[in-house]
Amino acid sequence: xxxxxxxxxxxxxxxxxxxxxxxxxxxxxxxxxxxxxxxxxxxxxxxxxxxxxxxxxxxxxxxxxxxxxxxxxxxxxxxxxxxxxxxxxxxxxxxxxxxxxxxxxxxxxxxxxxxxxxxxxxxxxxxxxxxxxxxxxxxxxxxxxxxxxxxxxxxxxxxxxxxxxxxxxxxxxxxxxxxxxxxxxxxxxxxxxxxxxxxxxxxxxxxxxxxxxxxxxxxxxxxxxxxxxxxxxxxxxxxxxxxxxxxxxxxxxxxxxxxxxxxxxxxxxxxxxxxxxxxxxxxxxxxxxxxxxxxxxxxxxxxxxxxxxxxxxxxxxxxxxxxxxxxxxxxxxxxxxxxxxxxxxxxxxxxxxxxxxxxxxxxx
Amino acid sequence: xxxxxxxxxxxxxxxxxxxxxxxxxxxxxxxxxxxxxxxxxxxxxxxxxxxxxxxxxxxxxxxxxxxxxxxxxxxxxxxxxxxxxxxxxxxxxxxxxxxxxxxxxxxxxxxxxxxxxxxxxxxxxxxxxxxxxxxxxxxxxxxxxxxxxxxxxxxxxxxxxxxxxxxxxxxxxxxxxxxxxxxxxxxxxxxxxxxxxxxxxx
Ligand code: SF4
Ligand code: SF4
Numbered sequence: 001x002x003x004x005x006x007x008x009x010x011x012x013x014x015x016x017x018x019x020x021x022x023x024x025x026x027x028x029x030x031x032x033x034x035x036x037x038x039x040x041x042x043x044x045x046x047x048x049x050x051x052x053x054x055x056x057x058x059x060x061x062x063x064x065x066x067x068x069x070x071x072x073x074x075x076x077x078x079x080x081x082x083x084x085x086x087x088x089x090x091x092x093x094x095x096x097x098x099x100x101x102x103x104x105x106x107x108x109x110x111x112x113x114x115x116x117x118x119x120x121x122x123x124x125x126x127x128x129x130x131x132x133x134x135x136x137x138x139x140x141x142x143x144x145x146x147x148x149x150x151x152x153x154x155x156x157x158x159x160x161x162x163x164x165x166x167x168x169x170x171x172x173x174x175x176x177x178x179x180x181x182x183x184x185x186x187x188x189x190x191x192x193x194x195x196x197x198x199x200x201x202x203x204x205x206x207x208x209x210x211x212x213x214x215x216x217x218x219x220x221x222x223x224x225x226x227x228x229x230x231x232x233x234x235x236x237x238x239x240x241x242x243x244x245x246x247x248x249x250x251x252x253x254x255x256x257x258x259x260x261x262x263x264x265x266x267x268x269x270x271x272x273x274x275x276x277x278x279x280x281x282x283x284x285x286x287x288x289x290x291x292x293x294x295x296x297x298x299x300x301x302x303x304x305x306x307x308x309x310x311x312x313x314x315x316x317x318x319x320x321x322x323x324x325x326x327x328x329x330x331x332x333x334x335x336x337x338x339x340x341x342x343x344x345x346x347x348x349x350x351x352x353x354x355x356x357x358x359x360x361x362x363x364x
Numbered sequence: 365x366x367x368x369x370x371x372x373x374x375x376x377x378x379x380x381x382x383x384x385x386x387x388x389x390x391x392x393x394x395x396x397x398x399x400x401x402x403x404x405x406x407x408x409x410x411x412x413x414x415x416x417x418x419x420x421x422x423x424x425x426x427x428x429x430x431x432x433x434x435x436x437x438x439x440x441x442x443x444x445x446x447x448x449x450x451x452x453x454x455x456x457x458x459x460x461x462x463x464x465x466x467x468x469x470x471x472x473x474x475x476x477x478x479x480x481x482x483x484x485x486x487x488x489x490x491x492x493x494x495x496x497x498x499x500x501x502x503x504x505x506x507x508x509x510x511x512x513x514x515x516x517x518x519x520x521x522x523x524x525x526x527x528x529x530x531x532x533x534x535x536x537x538x539x540x541x542x543x544x545x546x547x548x549x550x551x552x553x554x555x556x557x558x559x560x561x562x563x564x565x566x
Binding site for chain 1: 379382383385386387389390393413414415416417418
């Protein structure tokens with residue numbers, strides 16, 4: 001229960017900050033000022049936006065399928081929020097430390113699709129239906145390269161537990177009985193267990209995971225309906241896609257779920273590829289940078305350092321997501337499918353094979 | 365095969381270039397346009413940074429003689445109605461009442477002989493052509509440099525420039541009527557006299 005409250009508060013506050021940051025970053029990239037009126041430098045803008053939305057009338061279209069329409073935002077938000085349950089926030093804190101975390105996450109995120117389809121179908125609006133269909137087609141397709149990229153990590157780590165995957169990627173690896181070698185190859189004989197820092201991140205433990213990371217990142221953009229894959233809610237063609245008919249609190253829930261989804265996919269990317277809550281700084285000789293920036297699990301410093309590294313890495317990824325949105329034009333539907341099925345999926349399949357061999361080198 | 369590969373790489377390079385461009389703009393966002401007027405040498409020159417101003421708090425100075433909101437210095441207005449006639453959109457409404465005597469003189473020495481119980485300019489209709497200010501013989505109708513005057517109620521966009529209260533206006537009208545009645549009476553008497561004289565002549 002405490003974990004749920006903590007998670008909800010953390011997610012909502014991050015989401016509000018993210019919504020504000022997105023508007024500011026967009027403005028700066030377009031040489032504008034962005035929100036300036038609410039609070040210093042407009043910093044209360046997104047809080048007030050949410051407050052405004054909650055006050056608004058909750059309109060259910062007369063011809064809508066009331067049941068689907070009303071419960072779709074709940075399902076979408078719940079699915080995203082449930083995803084946070086398995087994300088380790090610090091070495092000793094994970095809302096739900098299940099050993100099937102990765103599997104659970106992939107499964108629960110697929111639930112999102114049902115919510116989107118419900119919202120689109122229930123609205124009884126052609127823009128909403130088109131948006132929902134596009135969104136479902138896109139998410140279902142992109143789950144494949146994303147899943148394959150995640151599979152590579154799972155093969156390298158030999159675990160479906162997010163917390164264990166996290167432990168393996170830092171100086172605390174010995175706690176799970178893992179020994180890290182440079183680039184993961186035992187034959188090189190360079191033990192990086194004591195060096196830690198970025199050298200034990202998954203993208204360094206098995207450098208080909210860098211490509212897997214790129215694939216995952218691209219696919220995650222599509223899964224969270226972010227530009228340049230925002231064809232489900234393409235403003236210029238579909239008004240607002242599946243949430244065209246929503247207003248008030250329900251719209252706020254959809255809006256927050258969208259940003260929470262961004263946050264979630266970035267968190268997962270950090271946990272799986274970029275060393276989770278482990279520090280960036282390696283131990284260099286007598287400069288024990290990694291030790292200094294990692295607390296003992298369970299202590300206050302352990303919690304704070306873990307949270308700090310996790311969130312700062314996530315923030316960088318989120319910044320890239322936002323920057324991508326304001327840089328690239330939207331893909332056409334056929335281009336989107338081309339990228340997924342003819343580029344990302346074959347490459348990801350190749351990576352799975354490489355991962356198998358790499359794992360052999362890691363132990364052999 | 366070779367060719368295809370190079371296009372692929374060019375695409376990636378193009379994507380990175382685009383990304384770099386937005387990042388460059390982002391990093392230059394510390395610089396900020398200054399509220400400088402058109403007379404400043406840097407007005408047209410801003411290589412980088414934010415181009416918008418935080419408007420209500422800071423704004424670009426406009427030229428003193430810009431074509432913005434109209435102002436009528438009613439003390440100098442001789443109510444000649446020229447401005448109302450020239451206005452292409454008919455947004456000036458003037459009603460004039462002849463004064464019984466000379467009211468005064470304007471600052472350029474013209475005699476004022478008319479009151480203006482109504483002198484309204486509808487700024488919502490005005491197209492800011494400035495014709496009315498050029499025809500004004502006493503230069504009392506001018507354009508100021510105020511350009512930010514939105515109103516919630518569109519009726520407030522009608523500016524009333526008259527300096528007479530409705531009661532005063534009524535009083536002036538009555539005075540005029542009285543004077544005219546007197547004149548008419550005098551005229552009638554004179555006519556009657558003339559008629560009587562003429563009658564005796566024939
Ligand atoms: S500026 Fe032009 S449109 Fe406006 S009141 Fe004068 S003559 Fe009419
Ligand atoms: S032209 Fe000038 S003097 Fe004549 S009525 Fe208009 S404002 Fe008054």
